[in-house]
Amino acid sequence: xxILAIETSCDETSVAILKxxxxxxxxxxxxxxxxxxxxxxxHAEWGGVVPNLAKxxxxxxxxxxxxxxxxxxxxxxSKLQSEIKKEKEIKIxxxxxxxxxxxxxxxxxTIKPPKIDAIAVTIxxxxxxxxxxxxNFAKALSFIWDKPIVAVNHMxxxxxxxxxxxxxxxxxxxxxxxxIQKPKFKNxxxxxxxxxxxxxxxxHTELVLIKNWGDYKIIGETRxxxxxxxxxxxxxxxxxxxPGGPQIARQAENYKKYPLTFRMGGWTxxxxxxxxxxxxxxxxxxxxxxxxxxxxxxxxxVLYMLKDxxxxxxxxxxxxxxxxxxxxxxxxxxxxxxxxxxxxxFGAKSIIIGGGVAANKELRARMKKAxxxxxxKTTTLYLPSAKLxxxxxxxxxxxxxxxxxxxDFIKPxxxxxxxxxxx
Ligand code: KG4
Ligand code: ZN
Numbered sequence: 001x002x003i004l005a006i007e008t009s010c011d012e013t014s015v016a017i018l019k020x021x022x023x024x025x026x027x028x029x030x031x032x033x034x035x036x037x038x039x040x041x042x043h044a045e046w047g048g049v050v051p052n053l054a055k056x057x058x059x060x061x062x063x064x065x066x067x068x069x070x071x072x073x074x075x076x077x078s079k080l081q082s083e084i085k086k087e088k089e090i091k092i093x094x095x096x097x098x099x100x101x102x103x104x105x106x107x108x109x110t111i112k113p114p115k116i117d118a119i120a121v122t123i124x125x126x127x128x129x130x131x132x133x134x135x136n137f138a139k140a141l142s143f144i145w146d147k148p149i150v151a152v153n154h155m156x157x158x159x160x161x162x163x164x165x166x167x168x169x170x171x172x173x174x175x176x177x178x179x180i181q182k183p184k185f186k187n188x189x190x191x192x193x194x195x196x197x198x199x200x201x202x203x204h205t206e207l208v209l210i211k212n213w214g215d216y217k218i219i220g221e222t223r224x225x226x227x228x229x230x231x232x233x234x235x236x237x238x239x240x241x242x243p244g245g246p247q248i249a250r251q252a253e254n255y256k257k258y259p260l261t262f263r264m265g266g267w268t269x270x271x272x273x274x275x276x277x278x279x280x281x282x283x284x285x286x287x288x289x290x291x292x293x294x295x296x297x298x299x300x301x302v303l304y305m306l307k308d309x310x311x312x313x314x315x316x317x318x319x320x321x322x323x324x325x326x327x328x329x330x331x332x333x334x335x336x337x338x339x340x341x342x343x344x345x346f347g348a349k350s351i352i353i354g355g356g357v358a359a360n361k362e363l364r365a366r367m368k369k370a371x372x373x374x375x376x377k378t379t380t381l382y383l384p385s386a387k388l389x390x391x392x393x394x395x396x397x398x399x400x401x402x403x404x405x406x407x408d409f410i411k412p413x414x415x416x417x418x419x420x421x422x423x
Pocket of ligand 2: 158201355356390
């Protein structure tokens with residue numbers, strides 16, 4: 001089954017083409033192309049994602065990203081430009097995306113319909129103005145090429161990213177396509193159930209019990225901020241650019257590299273650690289009996305810490321690496337402990353980590369250690385390659401495949417953006 005997948009839930013415009021094999025029992029994917037155009041630099045100027053700016057960018061970028069995805073996968077076949085059929089209906093479908101409509105009407109008549117069996121598109125959760133652009137694009141392609149649509153939950157996509165261990169990904173930033181990794185085509189691993197998944201992104205922090213693909217139960221989630229959101233907000237307080245997660249990780253990594261006697265600003269690391277400021281942050285809800293999380297308390301603790309330092313005229317810049325390290329440790333402590341606890345209680349044979357924060361090296365390393373220590377050989381940890389943890393369309397295609405195999409297609413007119421969709 002060949003799937004064309006589209007992802008526009010937040011600030012990455014992405015189109016992928018996958019060849020899916022193995023059906024429901026033993027899914028495996030050849031990622032033929034996975035083009036991601038990140039808008040991150042644009043949004044960074046505003047300190048976070050601006051929904052209407054994201055919508056505008058998706059509109060402008062979808063056709064170039066589609067073209068690149070078709071070319072990279074070998075599915076691009078030009079033809080002599082013909083009159084576009086069904087133009088009136090396409091104008092209605094893309095009525096709210098005038099820039100996309102204009103590019104669509106120019107580009108689509110110049111190519112032969114690609115040999116795909118289905119179109120998979122993210123319908124939520126995410127930013128609704130952004131989701132709508134991808135949805136309407138999928139509707140227009142479905143209509144013109146006569147292909148069925150699978151509606152995909154973005155979080156199921158983050159889960160399915162583990163099935164794409166070697167998925168090729170191509171980054172396309174500001175008109176420059178950059179090939180990060182050559183696509184390779186295998187996944188021979190079969191995930192054993194029950195599994196516990198930790199999904200950590202900018203909008204979500206949840207622990208999911210998976211009895212099989214499609215059978216999900218959220219056993220715990222954040223009661224306030226998601227962990228990625230907490231990193232982004234803390235980074236902002238420390239004057240680090242958006243998105244904050246990778247910035248905090250980088251600062252923390254630097255901090256750990258310094259020997260104790262290395263001088264940063266006016267301080268050695270040893271002096272900093274001995275300093276009277278209370279740089280110890282809380283580990284919110286680490287002792288709670290349930291599997292819920294809370295990260296707004298961590299953010300508030302950072303706020304008070306910085307306020308205290310300012311009142312004492314301390315140069316916060318000197319302490320930024322150390323503070324970032326403590327923020328990261330706090331979050332990772334809670335995430336690892338609760339995941340291991342859940343895996344033990346539910347007898348998990350597999351632990352899956354997904355979502356943007358799963359790119360975090362400290363989280364990956366600590367989770368690997370904890371799983372090796374606590375489970376000997378009974379439980380396997382599945383981590384998507386770091387490039388596939390953040391939003392991309394290949395993961396949407398992988399999540400869409402079992403639905404397509406089941407014939408679980410959606411009527412285009414029934415499809416709407418669902419900002420708060422849950423698993
Ligand atoms: O899954 P994702 O790309 O988008 C959403 O669906 O939200 O996740 C984005 C989040 C952001 O909060 C970002 O700061 C965080 O993932 N993130 C990281 C790292 N890379 C991205 N957080 C910690 N360490 C990283 N290396
Ligand atoms: Zn995401």
